[in-house]
Amino acid sequence: MSPVNLIALIALNYNLRLLMANRPISLHGMALWFMASIMMIAASAFAATDQADLAVGMKTLPLLTNKITGTASLAIIYDPANPASKEEANGIKAVLDSGFEAPDLKLTGVLVPVGDLGKMAGSRIAILTGGLSAHYDAINNAAISNSVLTMSTDLDCVRANKCVLGLVSKPHVEIYYSKAAADAAKISFGQVFAMLVKQI
């Protein structure tokens, strides 16, 4: 559970207790809930990437028309100025370094600060942390230049046609797919894949 969700749950629980005790909801309780709700809405399109999300992303790779097999480096793009983004990037790197297995593929994680996208060169896959909306264009341009498959749990990136894949692992696996972004980066999935995902 994310910190934002936790705050909202605490606020909801606090207010419900007041209601059950026949006491009016306090102003600070309302304010807490309201703020948490606003934060939840803002964060609703993005949840920090965890191991399950990463697994979903890597399981899409066998479905590429030009498969990636053997060894590959995965660029983890983050914003050093954003602590949440940096923390998420380190989390992804830690998962990869802990022996994470992708189908028919040995992956090496490479941290790529958003200000130094040249480090993407050599990577065929990139995963974006949250908090990068100001840099969608720059990342997309770098991905196009290097023909990199971009993926993120930040669905807004896909909706903006700046990332190829949006990843949702809970409660059900869903894949959001921007064919425009894929075409621009010369990334090609089979038509069967396109029929099974939510195409933007």
Add this chain to the structure above:
Amino acid sequence: MRTYPIRRISLLALIAAFTAPRSASAEMVDYGSLQSLFGEPVTTSATGTPQRASDVPANMTIITADEIRQSGSRNIPEILSRVPGLDILQDSSTSFDVGVRGYQQAFQPRLLVLVDGRQVFIDDYSRTLWDNIPVNIDDIRQIEVVKGASSALFGSNAAGGVINIITYSPIYDHNNVGSISVGTQQTLTGDATVTQNGAWGGTKFSVGGMHANEFNTPRVAGSDQLPTFEPRHEYIVNSSVFQLTPNLQANTEFTYADNTDNTLDGISYVTAAQQNTTYSARAGFSWQSPYGLITNNNYFNHSLSNFYEEPDGGRPYSLWTSLFVSQLQDQFKSGTDHTFRVALEYRYKDFTSAAAELVPQNSDLQENNIAASGMWLWQMNDNLSWTNALRYDRQAMQQNGTLAAGVASPVSAYDRAVDAFSGNSTLVYKVTDVDTLRAGYGRGVQLPSLIQSGFNEIFTFGGSAEDSEGNPKLKPTIVEDFSLDYDRKIASLDSTLSLSPFYEINRDIAALPFTGATQTIPPAGTVYALFIAENVGNSHGYGGEIELKGHSPEGFRWDASYSLAKVVDTNSVLSTVDYQGSSPESHFRLLLGYTTGSWEFDTNGQYVTGLNMIRSTDSGILALPTPVGGYTSVSARIGYKIDERFTLALSGTNLTQANTNESAYPAIERQLFLTLTGRF
């Protein structure tokens, strides 16, 4: 009814044949990777386009490879017995018929069976020779069961449902497996599959065989064939996929199978010994084109069945059936919310029969069928989708043989064509993350079988000289079904609850030549009794299934279900097509399993209510309803994984009693098997 020159239709069909691509099960569908990605099986059997199992607009059950292994069964009907809404009629050790939502019948014509998209259903009687299907049980990835009219997608044999058996892919999977099984009735079974694949593509060989003694349970003297054949089968399959470019695959498949068994003959309601030889060849391609996924499937099936029946003096009668199918299909998305499938299909059938006739004839029936179909899936929003499918069939027939003078249907009566429409419309509404509702309507068309249209024999049966004739004027049987399905995931029970009520109407049911209404009416100028195929009336059925299925993290699994199928025949004339009496009304199932360490324990207990089933008791001339009580059957398997490669399993069927009377035909014996399986 208009008639059409058969040559013109053949030309059109030929054009379709040589411009055609392959069916929905084309190799472009990497079932393994997709199932791994989405955490659930992917299927093409509901709409012809790939869909997640939870999204399909049909009442579908997918039996996974794990469930097949845990069943302990070495034949497909026993595996299917776990599916609510299916009834298994077993009449010898290896002969089965599978009924869908009631409508159980010997030589079941309403259920289309496919292996990787190729029809293994035999068009002579419109039946499935389950023990002749050339497939290694250990090479099956999943079995997809669709209940309800599906002929808008699969054609006229799918009036009641479809079973699509999907094997492991030669190109995407690395299935190398061998097994050997010994058991009671001196059963010996061996199967093996070897796969080689690489960047070029893949090829797979499967080979297997079985031999056993037939059940030694009582048979009716004079009606049931004695001596029985010893059940056996052998098969060999080669299938290959060639990756020509990243967007183009070609595929081939060759099969051969031969079996002997003792089967309930749905034409005379006696048990017959039969020997069947089938072979097939297939070629096609899949192309990810700028216009969508274009697939082509062309195959040729041939079958020869020799029947031996006691009332027939034990002399054989033989049926030869050839089928050529060519399918061309394009699947594509338009925008983000609309998926379309358009398809053309051509079918050519040739049917001949031979027996020692009183008046020699040389019947040779040919049928040409062209069909056009389309499917439109509209994803209206994240939670609501609407699927519509429509198919048009035109079937023309021609009698190329010579028939005796004075027969009811002379050669000229066969020059005719039938037009038929079938369709489906289904709404799928994901009410919440855990609730899904489906509401569907289906209109299926069941065209007459080759026997029903064009069987012609004048011979002695049970001491009576008779003229047994098909009827080219038969109308197609129309099946309409209305269904409502509700699925709810219950996290607290680690289970899914499914409710599936249905209502079904069958119009113009067609009877086989022996089971039509005008038996014993001699044609003018002859001395034979005439037995002619006829449309005998209507029937409707209703009922449903309720199922609770789940598994726990601790290794337990369960599947409890109850199915009800109440069939009411309203045949306007006397007929031995008796769905009402032949279908059990209620069927209770309880499957329990547990995995711990290297051990797997599974049981399957069933109770099926009684029947009042047609049975010949006097040399095959008169078939009468015969009451059969309800029965309980229990099967079980204990599996032990010796190491990463080898598994040893002890399994058994009908464990609670030595003999079980499941139908009006010979009882079923208890069976035990010990199976060693190796994966490499």
